Amino acid sequence: MAMQGNVTIKTVAQETGLSLTTVSRVLNGTAEKYRISEATQAAVLAEAKKQGYIPNMAAKTLRLNKSRTIGLIVPTLNNPFFSLVASTVSKLLYAQGYVVLMSDCANDPEEERKLIKTFLTQNIEGILAIPVGGRKNYELLEKGGVPTVFIDRFFEESKIPYVATDHFDSAFKLMEHLVEHGHTLIACIQGDVQTISNQYRVKGYLEALKKHNIGYSYLKGGSFTTDEGYLETKILLKQSQKPTAIMALSDTILLGALKAIREEGMSIPEDISVVSIDNSSYLDFLSVPITSVSHPITEITQLAIKMLLDQMGANQASAPTNIVLEAKLIARKSVQYIP
Amino acid sequence: MAMQGNVTIKTVAQETGLSLTTVSRVLNGTAEKYRISEATQAAVLAEAKKQGYIPNMAAKTLRLNKSRTIGLIVPTLNNPFFSLVASTVSKLLYAQGYVVLMSDCANDPEEERKLIKTFLTQNIEGILAIPVGGRKNYELLEKGGVPTVFIDRFFEESKIPYVATDHFDSAFKLMEHLVEHGHTLIACIQGDVQTISNQYRVKGYLEALKKHNIGYSYLKGGSFTTDEGYLETKILLKQSQKPTAIMALSDTILLGALKAIREEGMSIPEDISVVSIDNSSYLDFLSVPITSVSHPITEITQLAIKMLLDQMGANQASAPTNIVLEAKLIARKSVQYIP
DNA sequence: CTGAAAGCGCTAACAA
């Protein structure tokens, strides 16, 4: 039974003839603690229900300086990998009684910077982020303003802890797989160069080349998008010396590469081998199932959430331990054996 | 230069020797309006910067009863269709100075109900929702508590306005396409039966059957998931009377159907034709490009946002006009002509 | 077992 005007503990108090204090206590479940009589409790609850009382979080937040709000920053929600993170974060945190302010910074570091400022405004209790720009954006947070945990990406010298995949190893594993299959002409299409995830993957590529004394190398690209994958692969396949294998550093890039390969009339794996990082669920449904490396993204997210909640609970900033999980190679049908 | 303790307009006022009012006015850009001197303005701004002042939204919200916060409810973020909506909402609303509380209700109506309650607690100014459960969950909002707009799904008798695709027409168009290609044995794998989007699509299926006097009909399934699509297609393909075409009522369902079809050793479109609704970007990269129907989801989202902002602006509840957009058939290679 | 009153940070009458 909603009433006109605003229903507050005050209106409930007036109607029941009780004090604000008592009403507040009953409505917050601290009735037992203060030994409030059953009768009073019942009266408050009944009146609150009758009036359709809804607590005002802004007031609570102002008073308690705790908002039960967590901020999540993702490069974009329009990418299965990130939206899976977002989905997990949302569900798990709501279950813990938190509310999540979520934002898609459109892969724009400037946007990210503004977002953090906005979040700081919102009495947020913690931040989870997949960073997009440089460490500079997170300076304010490093100073301990708000507990923060990075997911899958991070800054090496930063104090902000992270849970991430071993990106170096991801690429390295794929390279070993290719080399074992006799490939030496391996091209790599990378994503956003400023991201640590990309940097480590590239290191894995280069390190494998070095380990096996492979002279050929081809490294191009600059964003984790299908368009970029398409364009770079187009260019790559026009080269006089064609590679025998392509490693796409993400599945978004992969999709573009596949389109380019098809347009050039080439078959996988007969004409060219292809591998990727991410192991998205749709890889199984492509014309040729693609060998990929699976990142335990749900687990990473769960751990990051746990780490954040721990940080928030700790009254003293305990030294956080970064966590790095290993990826798993999923061999499918996209790599040809070259004798 | 962050200070210890909390920086507020009070600390800034003390340090500058000015009043709270003046500081507030300068910091809110109303300095001109009150003809505050350049010198004062500069002093306030400098001190605020020096102290590292960050506005406290909880206090602002409490005082102004406006939070600049919008709530978004999606069935799940782990679905490209919904996460595209989320991405668009996030970007567009942040650009307008809003912050968005986003939540994945895991396709659970009960979860949705709780979420709405939680949102109501958060002094939210408006809600965008892709509803999951029944109309009952939105009762409180219908009463005008908070301006709300539905995206792509809705309730017929509800006062809450919506922007949606013409789901009936989507399915109907696909059916016409199949019938034109000589199909009469057409199976339909549906999604969540309680959603209006599914209901209209099914109506489109049945209506087309009726129009063309087709006796055969096969309607199964109950959720917009790949697993469901897989299982139902598995079962379907074991039937003695096999269909010549399958219509998947979403791309998630489609992916599962494709897997089942491949496992049964059938080829598309030679052994069976397949069409779907959604036209996800990856359809172009599948072994056989799938004929589908494209929903203008970004446009729908944009319109819904506009509608919501209008609603929020209107001091009197102007009668909202629902918007229904038409989908477009994208013919690819997955439908065989049957003479 | 219950209440009075102060105050979280901010804005907007109303005064000057």
Added chain:
DNA sequence: TTGTTAGCGCTTTCAG
């Protein structure tokens, strides 16, 4: 051009 003050809704000492 600037300041005083009340109060948004809530919790929490401190006091019965």
